Amino acid sequence: MSTLIINDVSMEAKVGERMLNVARRNAAHIGFMCDNAGTCQGCRCQVLTGAEHLSPPNEAELAWIPAARVAEGQRLACQAIIHGQGEIRVLSRAEELRRLVFAMIAPRAGESRLNPIAPLVAILGQTSLDQLARFPGNVFASLVRVGPMRFAFPVIDRDRLFSDVQRVVRHVRATAAQPTGQKLRAIPILRATSDAAPNES
Numbered sequence: 001m002s003t004l005i006i007n008d009v010s011m012e013a014k015v016g017e018r019m020l021n022v023a024r025r026n027a028a029h030i031g032f033m034c035d036n037a038g039t040c041q042g043c044r045c046q047v048l049t050g051a052e053h054l055s056p057p058n059e060a061e062l063a064w065i066p067a068a069r070v071a072e073g074q075r076l077a078c079q080a081i082i083h084g085q086g087e088i089r090v091l092s093r094a095e096e097l098r099r100l101v102f103a104m105i106a107p108r109a110g111e112s113r114l115n116p117i118a119p120l121v122a123i124l125g126q127t128s129l130d131q132l133a134r135f136p137g138n139v140f141a142s143l144v145r146v147g148p149m150r151f152a153f154p155v156i157d158r159d160r161l162f163s164d165v166q167r168v169v170r171h172v173r174a175t176a177a178q179p180t181g182q183k184l185r186a187i188p189i190l191r192a193t194s195d196a197a198p199n200e201s
């Protein structure tokens with residue numbers, strides 16, 4: 001067993017599991033839409049510690065994430081597989097953006113609601129520029145890798161997608177209701193998530 005800490009919430013992970021499958025099982029706040037095809041980019045994460053316990057970035061990640069960002073620890077949670085036993089700590093892009101938006105809407109005492117604007121613009125701008133810089137190679141590589149049908153219609157299990165999204169939304173609401181700084185326990189497992197490889201799920 002390894003310990004995966006996503007957005008400050010600790011959860012158990014088995015060697016061989018994809019980070020995203022652990023996240024979905026625990027309703028962690030990570031974006032996902034393409035059922036592990038590696039094409040939607042919703043599951044982008046920053047690995048903060050424990051990168052050595054993950055598989056190296058694969059073809060799908062290198063097609064979309066510039067080398068400089070990979071070197072900084074950016075990964076796709078649906079492609080990164082837990083290889084070693086140890087602790088891995090990540091912050092999802094979805095949660096990073098949520099925290100910044102939340103800090104604008106409800107700033108802490110003594111903080112300006114303008115403070116998050118600069119980092120928010122920087123993240124959105126950087127992401128857009130990164131994707132533009134990789135275009136059209138990123139799209140072409142994905143078309144070759146998963147095929148045009150899977151690229152155009154990435155969702156395989158729509159029911160599971162809706163179910164998992166609802167659980168994530170409930171979890172995010174519960175998180176937002178907690179006093180600042182309080183850690184949440186991983187919520188109970190409601191539905192098993194497949195560990196199938198990207199082209200199998």
Ligand code: FES
Pocket residue numbers: 020031032033034035036037038039040041042043044076077078079
């Ligand atoms: S879930 Fe779509 S790229 Fe990871």
